Amino acid sequence: MSKRNDSRKSVVVVGGGAAGSAIARALSGKLDPSKHELTLITSRPFAVHLPAVIRLTTTSEGKLEDSVLIPYDKLLINNNGTVIVDTVTSIEDGKNGRGGDVILSSGEKIHYDILILAPGSQWSGPLDLPVGDKAEVLEFIKEWRKKFESAKGVVVAGGGAAGLEFAGEIKDYWPKKPVTVVHSQSQLLNDVYPDKYRKRAEQGMRSRGIELVLNDYIDDWNPSGTITTRKGKKLNGDLLVSAFGARPATEFITSLGSDVLTSQGNVKVLPSLQLRSYPNIFAAGDVIDVDEQKQLAKTPAHAGVIVANVLSILSGGSATKEYKGSPELILITNGKNRGFGYFGFLWGILVGDFFSRLLKSKGLMIDIARKAYGQPA
Structure with a gap:
């Protein structure tokens, strides 16, 4: 049976990551519990501050598991709402704004009048924490730490931000251990960023003694001996780390119809962040089909648009606030004390070790993340 309180409008948020939690927290401080029922559905009993998971899975130093795995007990303001730990398997929508139900893996149905989808991405390798x-x-986490420690050399597949940060962390803790990054393009990262920043990234990696193999691929994901690239280059390492290709975790959303997602699995949205054919359903975070890099830094703007539109709809209005995009910025750690950043405004600002260490590399923004969930820093 559907869990429903007919006397109140039900707002359901799917996904307890940065986007979903920010939306749920903001709504919990604004919704009248006598008129509205707020539910957050999340697949884990704690949130994960993803930017810190690279260091978390590489080393036991600092016991990051005590601060990076963040409980939900203080997320909802004045406990206004409910957190359900379960996985959504499908959606049954009544269409025409009449609401519907989300179906959980337990078989339970949760009714919604307004639904917000923020399921995030599915990673691979050490970032693929189990549900x-x-x-x-x-x-x-313990098993990956053992793998890194015992490896004679590490090959990282993917020269994006995650791959580069893994390489930097490994060199921090095992400076003499060979580390190789294999990337499919002629420069690191991707062409969203200017050449001057991509060259800065290359310099930063090479300064640590990290070997770069560009314009090449890893095809054998279960090598029994030497790790070899598609072009036949034999690499110095016995541990292969996948650090590319995060996929939107949106398979359950196909239950709304084949035209709801792009061919890459992203949710098609209007500027209001509503689904095109479902005005009572919104989407936020990594999964939305917006031409921008998928980053934690984008989620506050997504949340602001959705919260404003949900409150407007609940008060009898319409969704008039639009997401107009965010400037591209990135800050990549290179271990605890180094890094390189790019801020895509003015003339395109590059920052180096000092600002990277100050803003991210040293503390990984864990204190900021914890405060966002209502926890002490």
Whole structure:
């Protein structure tokens, strides 16, 4: 049966990552609990501050698991709402703004009048934390730490931000361990960023003694011996780390129809961040089909648009606030004390080790993340 309170309008948020949690927290401080029922559905009993997971899975130093795995107990302001730990398997929508139900893996149905989809991305390798209880996640982290420590050399597949940060972390803890980054393009990162920044990234990696193999690929994901690239280059390493190709975790959304997602799995949205054929459903975070890099820094703007539009609809109005995009910026750590950043405004500002260490590399913005979930820093 559908869990429903007919006397109140039900707002359901799917996804307890940065976008979903920001929306749920903001709404919990604004919705009248006598008129509205707020529910956050999340697949884990804690949030994960993803930018810190690279260091978390590389080393036990600092016991980051104590601060990076963030409980939800203080997320909702004045406890205005409910957090359900479960996985959404499909959506049944009543269309024409009449609401519907989300179906959980447990078989339970949760009714919604307004639905907000923020399921995030599915990663691979060490970033692919299991969906389960904390013990399972801690065991996964422990196993990856052992792999990094015992490896004679590490090959990182993917020269995007995640791959470069893994390479930098490994060199911090094992300076003499060979590390190779394999990237499919002629320069690191992608062409959203100017050549001057991509060259800065290359300089930063080479300064640590990290080997770069460009214009090449890894095809064998289960090598029994030497790790070899598509072009036949034999690499110095016995541990292969996948650090590319995060996929939007949107398979369950296909239950709304084949035209709801792009061929890449992103959710098609209007500027109001509503789904095109479902005015009572919104989407935010990594999954939306907006021409921008998928980054944590974009989520506050998504949340602001959706919260304003949801409140307007609940008060009898319409969704008039539009998402107009965000400037491209990126800050890549190169271990605890180095890094390189790009801020895509004015003339395009590059920053180096000092600002990278100050803003991100040293503390990984963990304190800021914890405060966003209502936790002490």
